[in-house]
Amino acid sequence: MDTAPPISDRLEDLETARDDGRQKIDWAFQHMPILQSLREDFEDEQPFAGVTIGMALHVEAKTAALVETLADGGAEVAITGCNPLSTHDDVSAALDANDAITSYAKHGAEDEDYYAAIEAVIDHEPAVTVDDGGDLVFRIHEEHPGLIDSIVGGTEETTTGVHRLRAMDEDGALEYPVIAVNDTPMKRLFDNVHGTGESSLASIAMTTNLAWAGKTVVVAGYGHCGRGVAKKAAGQNAHVVVTEVDSRRALEAHMEGYEVTTMAEAAEKGDVFVTTTGNRDVIAREHFEVMQDGAVLANAGHFDVEINLDELADLATAERDARDGVREYELEDGRRINVLAEGRLVNLAAPVSLGHPVEVMDQSFAVQAVSVRELLENGADYDAAVHEVPDDLDREVAEVKLAAEGVAFDTLSEEQEDYLQSWQHGT
Amino acid sequence: MDTAPPISDRLEDLETARDDGRQKIDWAFQHMPILQSLREDFEDEQPFAGVTIGMALHVEAKTAALVETLADGGAEVAITGCNPLSTHDDVSAALDANDAITSYAKHGAEDEDYYAAIEAVIDHEPAVTVDDGGDLVFRIHEEHPGLIDSIVGGTEETTTGVHRLRAMDEDGALEYPVIAVNDTPMKRLFDNVHGTGESSLASIAMTTNLAWAGKTVVVAGYGHCGRGVAKKAAGQNAHVVVTEVDSRRALEAHMEGYEVTTMAEAAEKGDVFVTTTGNRDVIAREHFEVMQDGAVLANAGHFDVEINLDELADLATAERDARDGVREYELEDGRRINVLAEGRLVNLAAPVSLGHPVEVMDQSFAVQAVSVRELLENGADYDAAVHEVPDDLDREVAEVKLAAEGVAFDTLSEEQEDYLQSWQHGT
Amino acid sequence: MDTAPPISDRLEDLETARDDGRQKIDWAFQHMPILQSLREDFEDEQPFAGVTIGMALHVEAKTAALVETLADGGAEVAITGCNPLSTHDDVSAALDANDAITSYAKHGAEDEDYYAAIEAVIDHEPAVTVDDGGDLVFRIHEEHPGLIDSIVGGTEETTTGVHRLRAMDEDGALEYPVIAVNDTPMKRLFDNVHGTGESSLASIAMTTNLAWAGKTVVVAGYGHCGRGVAKKAAGQNAHVVVTEVDSRRALEAHMEGYEVTTMAEAAEKGDVFVTTTGNRDVIAREHFEVMQDGAVLANAGHFDVEINLDELADLATAERDARDGVREYELEDGRRINVLAEGRLVNLAAPVSLGHPVEVMDQSFAVQAVSVRELLENGADYDAAVHEVPDDLDREVAEVKLAAEGVAFDTLSEEQEDYLQSWQHGT
């Protein structure tokens, strides 16, 4: 397959793009205290000297701060997007201006073009892969197995990517170690809950100009993303309805005070629907058929399969763009169903969207940075499997963050340590 | 003074503008069930037939739905903006395409141009004025007193406008009746709390890409706007600090669980500051001097006087645009203070801003519509003073809204009515 | 009618009772910083010297702190209860031990006994009456009109009492001035919302041992009490359903995110019901007929008329005490409906109940104290009508409280004062 050219060969007004991208990256980096601290260390220690890192991430300002942090630590980086709609061309161009970085990410790339960019990254023969959704790992395994021997390991950013990698691992098909950044507490507890929650809701609000107060918001899935969306929507005075397929999670949502029911029931009640399940067809024909006029549908899961748009298009007698980022489907009986960002993840793909908040990505990408460092330092200790982020790395990131925020916490006294380890005392 | 020309004489690609504006208005109107219901009635009854209405409001899609509702009820409307930065030219153009409506609102109008547009509206010799901030009322009193006799009355949308009108009233200077829409429960309880709260925070988030979780957010003022901002920020996991000048409001905020202190103390702690006081110099030199590096400042009050930008510019050694809608002031010691939307009201003037949520304005503008109807029907009952919205009009709007949302409520039985009116019973 | 004897003549182990009551009063007074501050002033100034004050309040520790504060300011006080179940005999006895105070309050007094105690208080020929529910005012008007000329005025503590007094006022039947303490911000905003909210829920939880998380809690009425109950229940992870008869309040609850519906609908859904309406028969036969097995009913309104117990007893095939403070009614189909505290106000009448939290009553009773002082100082300025608490008295209490809590707030600069009073400036 052909490889795509770098972004710099594809933009008309490259200088302006680079300036715009640089301004965006500077703003983000100013609000990323953990990466700031790590970058200082990496500049001194050059842990990535001579190493090629291949990346497929959402190419926007915050990601760029990670990329530059790795480059300043000595790496040669090749990067492309992991979603055709999430790339900011100006940021891509600003990265590509760095001698140590080649960026192939291009906004709105069509399928062939998208994969050609992935091929271009692989063509750099990376020693470490950094994925968001697993595209680099999968393509290398499928199309370039010869490269595997020279790869130290990879990291994976999202739930969905990890899910796919674990399936691959169980099939015995994963041939190099991958650290599941997504699963580590410093990522999971903040990125998914706070990041997805806040940014999805802000994107929906700014795309539609609708209010949360008094709205019935149906949240499909009560994993980390779902509970972030539910909590932040309720915190803005929405009435939240949760749907789940897992009994314990359903019970958790119920005990939190949310209304819990099936999507079949919820479909009739919802004003706004947000899917966060990682699964397909969560909202489908039977649900469209009973929704209220004017219902708004958005997806906050990785892939655009959660809302079955084929079935919706099939039901519709007319379609139009009701607003930038809003596709309106008119049904036979006149009801209108509005889908945001073509069902792609709304906090990245909606026209106004900026992705996750800066500070949240600071945490997540700081874990990425120390995980890549770990693979290079101790990669031999990891077998070809999906691995958790080592706990001490995860805590390292937490401590850097608290120090940066000026938040103090206690330490155990010797007597307290002893107490926790003893078991001889009675009631 | 000269009058400005209508927007249609000033735009280059008028057709595109009108199409874009129409699309925006259609979206808004679809989500404004109260105005939809009132418009149906007005089309039948033509309560405004032959009446000229002068308006100075934020000219964007939701406002347009009110304007068209009045026009469909028989009015001739002349409108301009009430803030140079809040006008959407495409919406202005779409309105101006209506034979019954002339729109003079132009985005980014300089001072002279802004007042020339107000003059143009007044030139239509309106029988009713609809203001947001009081500019029409003031200008008519100051420059065109001869028109006053033919004016039935006016309405005023905002806290600040009402504040100024009451001062004018107390001075004996107000010469026609004005209904204070701002003060009515259906406006005050929803627009200010939910509308300003949600839209200010979403605008700040989408302008900065920063998160609320873990942030210290200083809210200046604990009136309706302030408590909306505080509640919604806390609902997104910010740590909220409130400043107040009123002892009872300070105590209310304290009893709600917020940290309450002076701005002098709060200035050192805040990550983000939102002013909602309606007063000047709420954040000034002494506060800038102690703020943290990277502090973000936004104003949610009507006028751009709450943050003293002159003093900040004075202190700064450098300024630059850090981001679209973010002005960064660098102080001598390297600290950076970021001001959003030039200190103008952030939910209208920030580049990404859409103003108040649609449904919230639906309530507020429905009160406007029935208040204008009231002035025309019963204007003779109102003396030259600031008047409250009659309670039955306010309730009319509440009932239309509940019906539209499908929310049922109870009615008193005859026995219950009697009980409430009796007082003879013992313990 | 006969008058009741003082409590000291009616208790067997008077010394123990007095000691127990004293301990309770000391605890309360320690946590009442506003009354502490006022008492110091009153001891110096003796504003009530030579004045007889008649009181009918819930006689428990917090009330006692008010009574002693008035007595220490020079008053002779005669007091009885305003609800047969809310009196603490030990507190009553401790008060009665004070030479300046006579207490007739007795727990569980039967009707005749209850009114005999009211008669005993009136027999002291008070110059000021302090009521909670209006019993003193009503009885004086009905039975002792001859006393009215010598009465300076009265104060009233509750919504229900004020409601009855206003009705009386409108009928032209009120013959001396009464200050509606209940309506003043310092009472209304804290006592009703925080006091009733927290103490009702804690009483219900401690009477039933049931949890709030995951429960469907139906709150009847969305006035100050109702919104306190709703907010605190939701804050403990209940799913809250609100019923209302007022369209605007129904809309407020809806916009807050609560489910709003009629009691007919809510009756089928609720696990726990709390009435806060001040009206009768809010829960009645048609609702009992559709409730779930095990439903728990509690009243947080002043009178025991909100739940129609006659109709419930009528429907029931069996009754028993399921628990201390819980009456279980078994219906024909086996469903059990549990009524707390005989439908009397649950935060006072349930066996474990302690009434409103100490600090909340500190605010409310501080307003009582300064209102009584006001009547004695300026009673001549008040005509025979229901009066609001003068705003400066209300603020006096707020400022004393903030000072006691160490909470700082801002003051307006001269420029800011001027700005608020000016209206000449444009946009």
Add this chain to the structure above:
Amino acid sequence: MDTAPPISDRLEDLETARDDGRQKIDWAFQHMPILQSLREDFEDEQPFAGVTIGMALHVEAKTAALVETLADGGAEVAITGCNPLSTHDDVSAALDANDAITSYAKHGAEDEDYYAAIEAVIDHEPAVTVDDGGDLVFRIHEEHPGLIDSIVGGTEETTTGVHRLRAMDEDGALEYPVIAVNDTPMKRLFDNVHGTGESSLASIAMTTNLAWAGKTVVVAGYGHCGRGVAKKAAGQNAHVVVTEVDSRRALEAHMEGYEVTTMAEAAEKGDVFVTTTGNRDVIAREHFEVMQDGAVLANAGHFDVEINLDELADLATAERDARDGVREYELEDGRRINVLAEGRLVNLAAPVSLGHPVEVMDQSFAVQAVSVRELLENGADYDAAVHEVPDDLDREVAEVKLAAEGVAFDTLSEEQEDYLQSWQHGT
């Protein structure tokens, strides 16, 4: 060591006690739908026929419902308390009235008596032990190692107990399998968060009559119990300050919006302190020295070591009972520090306390019941170690609960199951 006699041999008015206890148990069991459902099954299947079960739990109504469920399933049960202050003698007596149950639990037992009761339970030679705090396991290992061979296994209810068992396990000292009920999702997510949170706060409120609104509440520890206390206190409008020794938990609390700091700092600010750490000396001399007058201290952790009362008594110049359940320590400078329930766990040991809410214990004890069933069915599969509750048992309990609450949830379609298991699809 001597063994204690059954409770029936120790109470004076046994019949009344049994009646009172029966009434309490009946109320609890009515609100325990999961145990109701399991008991029906167990009555049919007799899974515990011929088995002796030894238990050391808080002996009150909810626990009794578990005990009777096991007895109805065929077990012979011997039970005692796990905390001298948490036993309800009437419930103990009601249990002891059952032929299949012997109860040794006695309220306020002194140390020797407490352990004699444990000995009495062990004397029954149980095949299964059910512990809350580990006393049975520890005493059997230390004093009766000869019994170990005949023990199938045990279960443990609390964090602290599991903590001690794991330490024992790591030392190689644990000689029979124990299922850590405490760690299972159905226990951990509900009992600790909702149960401890709600019941601790309600106990503190009802013991002190103080309000949460406006209070500064210091929560020591941000594990499951701590976050429950923090959330429910904030939900009642307290200002919450969290202290932690774990960096990630500290960061979680910070990101939730709470103030986070060291106990040394928090000690100066707090109005109420609640310890939930499971560790000793969390509040000690250095903290008492800076606390505000009137501070209230309560412990919600298993053991009474979290507040160092020896150091407090040492600092105090006087002590007295300020209220039932409140010990006041007066310091040299006049400041008063109030300790609830002698520093024992406040939701069980305070005079008004009822322990965890019924429904929450229903979940936890349902897990206990199915875990005991599991040990008897499949005990041979478990080695001598601390084991997690098998996931399918935990889910069984969740599903029974949702069914009982009438909460519906979705099931995966075949296509969705396939999707989740596949990994071949691209973006």
